[in-house]
Amino acid sequence: MKGYSYLVAIAAILVDQLAKLIIINRLELYEQIKVIGNFFIITSIRNTGAAFSILEGQQLFFLIITPLVVAGIAWYIHQQRKSGNTWLFTALGLVLGGAIGNFIDRLLYGHVVDFLSFNFGSYSFAVFNLADTSLTIGVIMIIVDTLLEDRRARKAARNNEGKDQPKEILHTED
Structure with a gap:
């Protein structure tokens, strides 16, 4: 089952x-294509930070931390290999793929290529890419899986209350 995570990541x-690659080859830096009015715009930008441009210019940090995160995810996938939890393996694959996708950008270009831009009235959400989307969806799935697993464990504990205790033996007199 663990191979499934790697297929999702790939x-x-x-x-x-x-x-x-399409964005780099087809759009000039800062060029925009309106897809759905001002709501959804393809915008070619570069980001040397993380989400919302935090840690701007800290490429060395990302080049060091990402392989550690990837190794941690691969280790966890290996630890969970017998669980058969397709939801979790999908989530881990998405996180792994997203982390590696942005890592490749940092290695090749020294920055991340971002291009998905959404505007909600006067509010513009930070421009992001598909690797960011993969990471976000994967993390949300992991949170949901954790909450559901906790709920299942509590339910199982309630169902097992008293089952491990010896049953009272009723004695009747003849």
């Missing part, structure tokens, strides 16, 4: 890198 990386 798919996420390929889709992300293909989209970024």
Whole structure:
């Protein structure tokens, strides 16, 4: 089952890198294509930080931390290999693929290629890419899985209350 996570990761990386390659080759930096009015715009930008441009210019940090995160995810996938939890393996694959997708950008270009821009009236959400989307969806799935697993464990504990205790033996007199 663990191979499934790696297939999801590879798919996420390929889709992300293909989209970024199209953006790099077809759009000038800061060029925009309106897809749905001002709500959804393809915008070619570069980001040397993380989400919302935090840790701007800290490429060395990202080049060191990402392989550690990837190794941690791979270790966890290996630890969970017998669980058969497709939801969790999908989530881990998405996180792994997203992390590697942005890591490839940092290695190749020294920055991350971002291009998905959404505006909600006067509020513009930070421009992001498909690797970021993969990471976000994967993390949300992991949170949901954790909450559901906790709920299942509490329910199982309630159902097992008293089952491990010896039953009272009723004695009747003849």
